[in-house]
Amino acid sequence: QKEVEQDPGPLSVPEGAIVSLNCTYSNSAFQYFMWYRQYSRKGPELLMYTYSSGNKEDGRFTAQVDKSSKYISLFIRDSQPSDSATYLCAMTPRGGDTGRRALTFGSGTRLQVQP
Amino acid sequence: DVKVTQSSRYLVKRTGEKVFLECVQDMDHENMFWYRQDPGLGLRLIYFSYDVKMKEKGDIPEGYSVSREKKERFSLILESASTNQTSMYLCASSTRDLVYEQYFGPGTRLTVT
Numbered sequence: 299q300k301e302v303e304q305d306p307g308p309l310s311v312p313e314g315a316i317v318s319l320n321c322t323y324s325n326s327a328f329q330y331f332m333w334y335r336q337y338s339r340k341g342p343e344l345l346m347y348t349y350s351s352g353n354k355e356d357g358r359f360t361a362q363v364d365k366s367s368k369y370i371s372l373f374i375r376d377s378q379p380s381d382s383a384t385y386l387c388a389m390t391p392r393g394g395d396t397g398r399r400a401l402t403f404g405s406g407t408r409l410q411v412q413p
Numbered sequence: 414d415v416k417v418t419q420s421s422r423y424l425v426k427r428t429g430e431k432v433f434l435e436c437v438q439d440m441d442h443e444n445m446f447w448y449r450q451d452p453g454l455g456l457r458l459i460y461f462s463y464d465v466k467m468k469e470k471g472d473i474p475e476g477y478s479v480s481r482e483k484k485e486r487f488s489l490i491l492e493s494a495s496t497n498q499t500s501m502y503l504c505a506s507s508t509r510d511l512v513y514e515q516y517f518g519p520g521t522r523l524t525v526t
Contacts, residue, residue, distance in 0.1 A: 347458075403456040405453055
């Protein structure tokens with residue numbers, strides 16, 4: 299079983315729809331939870347991060363973490379064609395000098411927003 | 414703006430060749446990473462480095478080695494390329510503490526024939 303599971307999609311929605319992207323994980327040591335966005339033929343870029351549990355909002359994007367269920371979500375409101383990309387969740391126990399410095403990624407969900 | 418550059422966007426090599434992939438970052442980041450990205454498998458960590466001349470194995474280091482002689486440059490070496498190393502290779506960097514905020518290069522699509 300993978301440490302991080304993510305539905306690969308593709309997910310196709312009409313413009314203006316609310317999009318829900320999700321990941322589940324098995325390692326209870328994960329403390330930082332990230333969403334990266336990757337456009338075609340580009341490297342991933344950090345979209346949002348959350349430390350521990352709770353919600354975080356940034357414009358049309360909301361990240362949620364439920365550590366008790368080991369489940370994280372990214373919601374996109376009023377989705378736009380420019381949101382069409384692959385969304386990767388990523389997690390890590392901690393940063394700094396102790397512990398693993400690298401991220402564990404999900405396999406990515408491809409999102410297509412139709413105009 | 415943080416910039417991570419990779420030496421090639423596309424590379425075609427033959428089985429058994431020695432392959433060098435170069436990565437350079439311009440933000441004085443301590444950490445640098447090499448991942449490979451395959452459909453359905455996501456990004457998997459090959460090696461990372463937290464300082465010059467320091468390296469640690471990631472999840473899939475077999476068949477790869479790395480070199481970090483200068484802070485800004487991190488090289489991935491395929492000692493004897495094989496067809497199962499055909500993949501997209503992504504380099505990333507981050508500061509020592511903000512591990513969650515990694516900056517990625519555009520990737521190198523390597524095909525081994």
